[in-house]
Amino acid sequence: MLVWQLLLGAAFVAAWQAGVSAKLMDKFFFSRPSDIALRVWQMFAAGTVWGHLGTTLLEAALSFVIGVSTGVLFGFVLARNKFLAALLDPYIRVTNALPRVVLAPIFLLWFGLGIWSKVALGVTVVFFIVFFNTFQGVREVDPVIVNNARMLGANERQLIRHVLIPSALTWIFSSLHISIGFAIIAVVVGEYLGASKGIGYMISQAEGVFDTTGVFAGMTILAAVVLCVGAGVDRLERYLLRWKAHNTNTGSAEVS
Amino acid sequence: MSPPAIRFKDITKSFPGYTAVEAINLDVSSGRFLSVVGPSGCGKSTLLNMAAGLMTPSGGSVEIFGEPLNGINRKAGYMFQQDALLPWKTVLDNILLGLELRGADPKAAEQTARDWIHRVGLDGFADRYPHQLSGGMRKRVAMAQTWITDPAIVFMDEPFGALDVHTRLRMEGEILGLWAETKKTVMFVTHDLEEAIALSDEVVVLSAGPASHIVGVYQVDLERPRNLIDIKTDPRFTEIYGSIWRDLREEVLKSYERNEKV
Ligand SMILES: Nc1ncnc2c1ncn2[C@@H]1O[C@H](COP(=O)(O)OP(=O)(O)O)[C@@H](O)[C@H]1O
Numbered sequence: 001m002l003v004w005q006l007l008l009g010a011a012f013v014a015a016w017q018a019g020v021s022a023k024l025m026d027k028f029f030f031s032r033p034s035d036i037a038l039r040v041w042q043m044f045a046a047g048t049v050w051g052h053l054g055t056t057l058l059e060a061a062l063s064f065v066i067g068v069s070t071g072v073l074f075g076f077v078l079a080r081n082k083f084l085a086a087l088l089d090p091y092i093r094v095t096n097a098l099p100r101v102v103l104a105p106i107f108l109l110w111f112g113l114g115i116w117s118k119v120a121l122g123v124t125v126v127f128f129i130v131f132f133n134t135f136q137g138v139r140e141v142d143p144v145i146v147n148n149a150r151m152l153g154a155n156e157r158q159l160i161r162h163v164l165i166p167s168a169l170t171w172i173f174s175s176l177h178i179s180i181g182f183a184i185i186a187v188v189v190g191e192y193l194g195a196s197k198g199i200g201y202m203i204s205q206a207e208g209v210f211d212t213t214g215v216f217a218g219m220t221i222l223a224a225v226v227l228c229v230g231a232g233v234d235r236l237e238r239y240l241l242r243w244k245a246h247n248t249n250t251g252s253a254e255v256s
Numbered sequence: 257m258s259p260p261a262i263r264f265k266d267i268t269k270s271f272p273g274y275t276a277v278e279a280i281n282l283d284v285s286s287g288r289f290l291s292v293v294g295p296s297g298c299g300k301s302t303l304l305n306m307a308a309g310l311m312t313p314s315g316g317s318v319e320i321f322g323e324p325l326n327g328i329n330r331k332a333g334y335m336f337q338q339d340a341l342l343p344w345k346t347v348l349d350n351i352l353l354g355l356e357l358r359g360a361d362p363k364a365a366e367q368t369a370r371d372w373i374h375r376v377g378l379d380g381f382a383d384r385y386p387h388q389l390s391g392g393m394r395k396r397v398a399m400a401q402t403w404i405t406d407p408a409i410v411f412m413d414e415p416f417g418a419l420d421v422h423t424r425l426r427m428e429g430e431i432l433g434l435w436a437e438t439k440k441t442v443m444f445v446t447h448d449l450e451e452a453i454a455l456s457d458e459v460v461v462l463s464a465g466p467a468s469h470i471v472g473v474y475q476v477d478l479e480r481p482r483n484l485i486d487i488k489t490d491p492r493f494t495e496i497y498g499s500i501w502r503d504l505r506e507e508v509l510k511s512y513e514r515n516e517k518v
């Protein structure tokens with residue numbers, strides 16, 4: 001399968017290259033894979049990209065860490081406290097319904113052009129994904145397993161540690177994949193709208209001078225970073241969820 | 257006389273719009289093996305859950321060795337009808353969980369758990385996860401998990417319902433062996449009358465729901481230790497089976513009729 005997947009990718013890039021060379025596609029709008037590869041290479045060779053990449057990754061990492069920890073915390077507290085959950089439910093819905101992009105200018109005003117306005121934007125995205133999944137995960141714990149642990153002598157704290165956290169981990173992990181991607185996208189959007197550093201800023205600069213190759217180069221680097229980070233999460237997930245049957249149907253694997 | 261291990265005093269349990277059991281009075285003497293049989297849905301699990309403290313009765317009270325039960329029954333272990341092992345823990349960690357939760361010394365707990373792994377015939381499987389085991393093996397783990405903390409009372413809710421006949425017979429034998437060694441009080445739920453008689457000192461028959469009540473309590477005066485295969489052809493077994501079945505049949509028919517209508 002991997003071979004076929006690689007072949008498809010190669011065919012796509014080759015068609016693109018050929019299309020532009022044969023003047024079927026306008027080089028101004030579409031650039032050329034070979035030019036993009038060359039540009040990426042130059043950017044790394046000249047070292048100009050490192051600062052931008054570092055800034056973007058720092059922002060994404062900060063929003064990820066802050067978003068995940070607050071999301072998990074709130075998810076746990078609300079799942080264990082029915083009153084609080086019911087009280088806050090409408091507000092959570094309303095807040096989550098806001099399109100994040102409209103928040104970006106406000107965060108720029110509040111937190112300035114530096115990294116924190118981007119981190120804030122990333123946190124609003126990551127928080128809700130992780131929050132909803134944790135909430136769900138804790139709520140969906142098999143009550144028989146909870147009862148079993150209680151009969152074996154578990155107090156509330158031990159119940160959280162031995163049952164609720166491991167059980168919610170499946171859900172939290174499925175949200176981590178998505179939220180890492182979204183964290184990076186959110187901070188890049190933030191940079192794009194106003195910053196002095198970062199991949200998003202780089203892309204907007206290139207766009208400002210109609211440098212299509214630069215835009216594509218930025219996108220390529222971004223995609224590669226998201227893929228690498230995703231692979232890291234995959235490995236961590238495989239280790240922490242090693243108790244699960246390796247089944248495509250992750251949701252109900254342990255039920256049967 | 258010492259108080260009974262479990263006493264149900266005028267127990268009623270209602271769910272919104274449905275009364276499961278009503279006016280249940282029952283004593284389980286210390287050290288006895290008592291079975292509860294009845295058509296499915298009649299409230300057998302509900303009774304166990306109340307005696308375990310996982311559910312509060314709507315009326316009446318439960319006493320454990322003479323003390324009114326409040327919250328979880330700390331003197332009891334519970335083998336559930338469904339799979340209740342912690343899927344993220346290995347066989348070893350599942351079995352020693354009860355000791356770990358009590359703050360036992362980790363080294364000693366592990367040694368005890370390893371002894372239990374041997375006892376239930378799972379040598380070599382200590383590091384497996386539940387999903388890597390067969391149904392019968394998971395029941396063995398559950399058995400060790402429940403018995404390792406040495407509870408005075410053990411509740412078992414149709415523990416072997418899902419097993420094949422052969423595995424089931426072996427597990428029943430092992431349960432009787434364990435029980436004979438320790439003389440714990442056992443309250444065993446099954447819908448299989450033969451199983452109930454073969455294992456127990458006493459069989460309680462529940463009526464079909466709603467508002468299920470006790471139809472009869474029967475003493476099983478068969479000798480111990482018992483051979484679970486031969487016992488089923490024992491004339492006394494057949495006699496007891498006949499007299500209980502006459503009462504139980506009525507209830508099963510009633511519950512069928514009701515299900516037909518639904
Ligand atoms: N939590 C619950 N809420 C509502 N009804 C319940 C609940 N638990 C049990 N029941 C009902 O009570 C009756 C007895 O259930 P149960 O004790 O599980 O029966 P059994 O174990 O004898 O098969 C059933 O009709 C069931 O639908």
Ligand SMILES: [Mg+2]
Binds near residue numbers: 300301302337413
């Ligand atoms: Mg039941």
